[in-house]
Amino acid sequence: MKTIIPAVQDAHTARRNGMRPEPRKRPRVVIVGAGFGGLAAARELAHADVDVLVINRTNYHGFWPLLYQVATAGLEPESIAYPARAILRRYRNADFLLAEVGGVDFERRAVLTDVGEVTYDYLVLAAGSTTNFFGNAHVEAHTLGMKDLDEAQRLRNHILACFEHAAAEPDPARRAAMLTFVVVGGGPTGVELAGAFSELIRHVMRKDYPMLDVNQAHVMLVEATDRILATFPESLQHAALQRLERMGVDVRRNVPVADARPGALLFKDGTELAAETVVWAAGVRAAPLAEALGVALGRGARIKIEPTLTLPGRPDVFVIGDMAYLEGYRPGVAYPMVAPVAIQMGEQAARNILARTRRNPLKPFRYFDKGQMATIGRSAAVLDAFGVQMTGWPAWVGWLFVHLMELVGFRNRVLVLLNWAYSYFTYDRGVRLIFGVGAEPVKQRLVTVR
Amino acid sequence: MKTIIPAVQDAHTARRNGMRPEPRKRPRVVIVGAGFGGLAAARELAHADVDVLVINRTNYHGFWPLLYQVATAGLEPESIAYPARAILRRYRNADFLLAEVGGVDFERRAVLTDVGEVTYDYLVLAAGSTTNFFGNAHVEAHTLGMKDLDEAQRLRNHILACFEHAAAEPDPARRAAMLTFVVVGGGPTGVELAGAFSELIRHVMRKDYPMLDVNQAHVMLVEATDRILATFPESLQHAALQRLERMGVDVRRNVPVADARPGALLFKDGTELAAETVVWAAGVRAAPLAEALGVALGRGARIKIEPTLTLPGRPDVFVIGDMAYLEGYRPGVAYPMVAPVAIQMGEQAARNILARTRRNPLKPFRYFDKGQMATIGRSAAVLDAFGVQMTGWPAWVGWLFVHLMELVGFRNRVLVLLNWAYSYFTYDRGVRLIFGVGAEPVKQRLVTVR
Numbered sequence: 096m097k098t099i100i101p102a103v104q105d106a107h108t109a110r111r112n113g114m115r116p117e118p119r120k121r122p123r124v125v126i127v128g129a130g131f132g133g134l135a136a137a138r139e140l141a142h143a144d145v146d147v148l149v150i151n152r153t154n155y156h157g158f159w160p161l162l163y164q165v166a167t168a169g170l171e172p173e174s175i176a177y178p179a180r181a182i183l184r185r186y187r188n189a190d191f192l193l194a195e196v197g198g199v200d201f202e203r204r205a206v207l208t209d210v211g212e213v214t215y216d217y218l219v220l221a222a223g224s225t226t227n228f229f230g231n232a233h234v235e236a237h238t239l240g241m242k243d244l245d246e247a248q249r250l251r252n253h254i255l256a257c258f259e260h261a262a263a264e265p266d267p268a269r270r271a272a273m274l275t276f277v278v279v280g281g282g283p284t285g286v287e288l289a290g291a292f293s294e295l296i297r298h299v300m301r302k303d304y305p306m307l308d309v310n311q312a313h314v315m316l317v318e319a320t321d322r323i324l325a326t327f328p329e330s331l332q333h334a335a336l337q338r339l340e341r342m343g344v345d346v347r348r349n350v351p352v353a354d355a356r357p358g359a360l361l362f363k364d365g366t367e368l369a370a371e372t373v374v375w376a377a378g379v380r381a382a383p384l385a386e387a388l389g390v391a392l393g394r395g396a397r398i399k400i401e402p403t404l405t406l407p408g409r410p411d412v413f414v415i416g417d418m419a420y421l422e423g424y425r426p427g428v429a430y431p432m433v434a435p436v437a438i439q440m441g442e443q444a445a446r447n448i449l450a451r452t453r454r455n456p457l458k459p460f461r462y463f464d465k466g467q468m469a470t471i472g473r474s475a476a477v478l479d480a481f482g483v484q485m486t487g488w489p490a491w492v493g494w495l496f497v498h499l500m501e502l503v504g505f506r507n508r509v510l511v512l513l514n515w516a517y518s519y520f521t522y523d524r525g526v527r528l529i530f531g532v533g534a535e536p537v538k539q540r541l542v543t544v545r
Numbered sequence: 546m547k548t549i550i551p552a553v554q555d556a557h558t559a560r561r562n563g564m565r566p567e568p569r570k571r572p573r574v575v576i577v578g579a580g581f582g583g584l585a586a587a588r589e590l591a592h593a594d595v596d597v598l599v600i601n602r603t604n605y606h607g608f609w610p611l612l613y614q615v616a617t618a619g620l621e622p623e624s625i626a627y628p629a630r631a632i633l634r635r636y637r638n639a640d641f642l643l644a645e646v647g648g649v650d651f652e653r654r655a656v657l658t659d660v661g662e663v664t665y666d667y668l669v670l671a672a673g674s675t676t677n678f679f680g681n682a683h684v685e686a687h688t689l690g691m692k693d694l695d696e697a698q699r700l701r702n703h704i705l706a707c708f709e710h711a712a713a714e715p716d717p718a719r720r721a722a723m724l725t726f727v728v729v730g731g732g733p734t735g736v737e738l739a740g741a742f743s744e745l746i747r748h749v750m751r752k753d754y755p756m757l758d759v760n761q762a763h764v765m766l767v768e769a770t771d772r773i774l775a776t777f778p779e780s781l782q783h784a785a786l787q788r789l790e791r792m793g794v795d796v797r798r799n800v801p802v803a804d805a806r807p808g809a810l811l812f813k814d815g816t817e818l819a820a821e822t823v824v825w826a827a828g829v830r831a832a833p834l835a836e837a838l839g840v841a842l843g844r845g846a847r848i849k850i851e852p853t854l855t856l857p858g859r860p861d862v863f864v865i866g867d868m869a870y871l872e873g874y875r876p877g878v879a880y881p882m883v884a885p886v887a888i889q890m891g892e893q894a895a896r897n898i899l900a901r902t903r904r905n906p907l908k909p910f911r912y913f914d915k916g917q918m919a920t921i922g923r924s925a926a927v928l929d930a931f932g933v934q935m936t937g938w939p940a941w942v943g944w945l946f947v948h949l950m951e952l953v954g955f956r957n958r959v960l961v962l963l964n965w966a967y968s969y970f971t972y973d974r975g976v977r978l979i980f981g982v983g984a985e986p987v988k989q990r991l992v993t994v995r
Contacts, residue, residue: 154709154979171623178977179751190756193709193979210713244980259604259643263660303630307638506967506975513963517956525956527628529604529643530694531981 110524121146121188125206125213127196127384128221129156129179131434132416135441136219141186143449145217150208152195154179155192157244158502160434161511163284165247166374167291168255168299168524172244174510177503186388196222198387201409217411217448220384220398221441224417224432227378227395237355238375248445249533250374254292256529258370262304272358274312275370279352279360280377281318281325283469286335288374289316290472293342298522314344315368317360319351319377324469324477327432331477334486338471339540352377379432381418393420393429402459404444410457413447423462434501435465470494473519571596571638572902573665575656577834579606579629580885582803582866585891586669591636591927593899595667600658602645604629607694608855608952610884611961613734615697616824617741618705618749618974622694624960627953636850646672648837651859667861667898670834670848674867674882677828677845687805688729688825691738699983700824702937704742707978712754716820721875722808724762725820729802729810730827732766732775736785738824739766740922743792749973764794765818769801769827774919774927776881781927784936788921802827829882831868843870843879852909854894860907863897865890873912884951885915920944923969 120323122145126133129151140147155176164170183189194208199220226240239247239253254276261273274294278289292314301309316323316339323339323346324332339346351363360368380395390406391399397420399407404419406412416437423430430436439462447457466480470491478490485493495515501510518524572595572857578582579601590597605626614620615812633639644658649670653664676692678685689703690696704726711723726746728739742764751759766773766789773789773796774782789796801813810818830845840856841849847870849857854869856862866887873880880886889912916930920941928940935943952958967975 154705154977171621172980173621173623173976173978176978176980177751181973181977184752184755192713193706197563245984248981255604256643263642302634303628305634504975505962506973509963509967510960511958513956519958523631523956525954526623527604527631528621528626530626531698534695 098104122216123148123214124217124219125150125215126219126221127151127206128223128416129153129158129182129191130221130223130416130437132223132437132441133221134182135217135438136221136413136415136445137183137186137189137447139442140448141188143146143188143445143452144450145188145448147183147186147189148192148213148215149179149189150192150194150196150206150213151179152193153243154193155189156182156503158507159242160239160498160501162244162247163288163291165244165393165526166250166254166288167240167295168251169291169295169518169529170511171526172248173509174514176244177501177507182503198382198384198418199412201412204411215411217451218413218416219441219444219448220412220414221416221437222382222384222418223437224379224395225382226375227380228359228375231354234352234355234375237357238360238373240283240375242379245532248531249432251526252529252531252534254372255527257528258300258304260309261332262307271311271313272369273314273371274307275368276313276374277315277317277360277370278370278374278376280375281316281320281323281346281348282376283324283467285316285318285374285376286323286339286469286471288376288465289314289344289346290339290342290470290475293339293344294472295524297343299524299527303527308403309376315370316344316346317352318346318348321348323348326467327469327477328484331484331486332353335469335471335477338475338486342472342475343351343476379417381420385418395420395432397429397432402441403457404460405447405457410451411443415444421460423460430462433467436462439463469496470492572666573598573664574667574669574898575600575665576669576671577601577656578673578866579603579632579917580609580673580866580887582673582887582891582894583669583671584632585888586671586863586865586895587633587636587639589892589895590898591638593638593902595638595898595902597633597636597639598641598642598663598665599602599629599633600642600644600646600656600663601629602643603693604641604643606632606953608957609692610948610951612691612694612697613738613741613944615694616691616700616704616738617745618701618977619741619745619968620961620964621696621976624957624964625952626694627957632953647835647858648834649862651862654861665802665861668863669891669898669916670838670862670864670868671887671896672832672834672868673887674829674845675832676825678825678828679828681804684802684805684825687807688810688823690825691734692829693953695982698981700983701976702979704745704822705977708750708754708757709979712757721761721763722819723820724757725765726763726822726824726985727765727767727810727820727960728824728826729767730825731766731770731773731796731798732826733917735766735768735824735826736773736789736919736921738826739764739794739796739849740789740792740920740925743789743794744922745974746953749974753977764818766794766796767800767802768796768798771798773798776917777927777929778934779921781929781934781936785919785921785927788925788936792922792925813814829867832948835868845870845882847879847882853897853907853912854890855907860901863894865894871910873910883917886912889913896942918944918947 126149158175161175194210198207198493228235257273264270296312353363354361381397398414417432468478474488476490476494478485576599611625644660648657658688676690714720746762803813804811814832831847848864867882868890918928920926926940926944928935930936
């Protein structure tokens with residue numbers, strides 16, 4: 096029988112409840128974050144002689160690679176989220192705490208949360224990343240991010256409301272701004288989102304809004320440098336660019352953004368674009384927790400770590416995934432903020448913790464690069480793995496397969512597969528519903544009072 | 546080719562856009578509400594020589610009979626909502642407007658909305674119902690309603706958060722209040738919800754929270770009168786009561802509620818119950834629009850109408866569904882506020898509109914009663930139709946079948962069927978995710994500061 100003392104229920108409170116405080120027998124590993132990295136560490140520790148507590152600010156694991164499909168009405172948010180407890184209850188030594196972590200007291204070995212302190216013997220920090228607005232408060236206020244379920248649902252509500260209001264808007268200039276969808280940032284997220292916008296408009300909105308001339312709708316992908324998908328080989332960059340343009344996406348390169356206003360985006364060259372929808376996919380940075388720790392940070396506010404994934408001078412504290420800054424590929428270039436790095440770091444951190452409990456030496460992190468891919472639209476993707484480069488239908492099927500397999504939980508896989516099959520055969524998007532987070536504001540914000 | 550002038554784009558604004566205002570050739574039927582009644586009227590008018598405009602405050606049709614499953618983490622909200630435009634775009638004469646209707650100017654034949662006025666030749670008012678708190682502001686403030694997707698999602702988030710906080714709560718009295726789930730009202734909604742609460746706790750939460758003694762969790766169904774499912778035959782009332790009690794639901798009859806405070810419910814007999822979750826399913830009343838019209842109202846603030854479904858003295862204005870008060874069964878008893886009545890009224894209103902355009906006499910409404918049913922839990926339901934009364938597994942399968950068939954849209958049917966099959970075979974509930982509407986408040990509200 097599994098007996099777990101609730102994490103924040105310490106000896107003092109246990110006594111108050113008439114329970115005898117159980118003596119702590121095994122080292123406690125606290126993992127902050129239930130993303131790819133944190134859960135990989137918990138899985139690796141599942142059968143070890145330690146107690147594991149995962150702390151997360153939501154009660155689920157989010158599969159963010161498919162978030163852009165939630166934002167474009169292709170998937171319901173529920174299909175890419177999986178209850179953290181449903182994962183952890185399979186491990187006999189793991190428990191979960193729903194809490195927001197605000198800091199760590201390294202001297203007292205305590206994680207500071209909004210529901211109290213949690214002490215640790217070993218700590219794994221895996222709190223992930225957040226949108227990087229590069230310090231521009233206007234951009235933060237007047238563009239839409241896409242980093243969690245709420246933001247994706249807000250974006251979905253926003254774009255659907257834009258169409259509703261455009262259908263009732265007599266002023267051509269205002270109507271054009273409502274039907275202009277700008278994505279800033281030519282990385283995989285920006286490319287995937289721009290492609291999905293284009294398909295949503297051409298396949299679905301065209302039928303839903305016969306009174307609107309869909310040619311008025313304008314999808315734009317704005318990139319500051321001269322290339323999209325910069326980390327991919329040049330041939331794939333070119334293929335992606337061609338495909339996007341064939342889908343009607345207006346790709347603008349060498350166009351750095353200077354600022355944002357409500358309903359408008361301002362570029363460095365002084366020009367301005369009226370758009371009710373601007374999605375900021377131009378960069379990510381480590382979660383705010385990184386800055387709260389008082390440790391040395393690298394680019395993107397990521398925490399500088401040792402090759403063993405430990406915090407310098409704190410051999411019991413591990414930092415992994417998007418939060419960690421570790422140069423590996425070549426000097427000056429850190430491991431990228433992607434799921435495979437986080438997963439492999441999580442596993443290595445867990446192995447190093449076990450090594451320490453056994454007084455064995457820690458091993459440095461070594462990344463096994465399985466390649467990268469991005470989808471652009473229906474039957475269109477780019478894939479670069481093990482020296483092989485693919486485009487078009489084979490790459491797209493590879494993308495579908497890998498993402499379906501990586502999703503946690505049978506139910507979520509079937510839901511996603513069902514939605515994909517439905518969209519593929521009907522050219523429809525099932526989730527074009529305005530409700531939930533941000534539904535009321537968008538319904539009101541864009542209304543023209545007459 | 547379908548050409549529709551957006552509803553609020555009148556001759557004046559059309560001219561501003563350089564369009565020639567099209568002369569109005571056909572009578573315009575405005576339908577307020579995209580529920581069962583409104584959509585039935587639109588469907589009946591689909592091939593008629595009229596223009597139809599459906600106005601709704603959300604962009605979807607909600608299938609409310611399954612709302613309690615959304616509230617108990619069994620279904621995602623998206624699976625019981627279907628985009629209104631996806632329904633209406635099949636009809637060549639129908640258009641949709643996302644707007645909130647605040648009133649009607651009967652003299653000028655104009656519907657007053659938050660995006661402007663919409664004129665009509667014929668009007669169908671089908672705005673449905675809302676929770677009836679019987680004027681008690683405390684009850685409204687301190688209990689949870691369950692009338693739309695947002696409220697159901699808020700309830701789901703709330704009950705999941707109760708378990709999370711209970712797991713970290715050392716005080717037994719506070720923990721007991723967090724694990725007490727009260728449903729007020731013994732009608733079909735209350736019975737279904739209480740049963741679903743019980744199954745969620747016994748099948749799912751027991752595994753998710755091994756540190757909590759699930760016997761501490763307490764599901765209570767509170768009814769003011771001496772019977773639950775009062776509209777059903779007595780044998781079925783009895784069967785439902787027995788079944789609920791076997792599932793561990795504490796059914797309290799003859800216990801009228803007097804008032805509510807934060808975290809507590811007060812009864813007429815002076816006793817008090819500490820509970821963090823109180824769901825108010827004790828009554829419904831017509832949507833607020835009914836009171837804004839300045840017409841004669843019956844019980845539950847429903848609009849008194851003629852047998853032809855018209856407003857007295859306004860033969861071009863029809864009121865149907867939950868909003869309509871029409872005595873039919875026997876003197877003094879109005880048609881019940883259920884989907885079949887709304888659907889049949891919608892069809893009759895449409896036929897009467899067509900009769901008027903042809904200068905034929907209107908026909909009075911006649912209800913064809915197909916019976917009623919309610920589900921209690923796994924393999925348990927009660928069914929009363931065409932003189933046949935059923936309980937247990939056959940009634941449950943009948944309930945599943947009817948509800949699946951009534952759902953709009955192939956995709957939604959498959960989603961719901963998939964969720965049901967998943968829950969049936971795994972005893973799991975897939976959607977136990979805290980996010981979206983109300984997620985942040987519940988995460989904070991219940992936290993014990995230590």
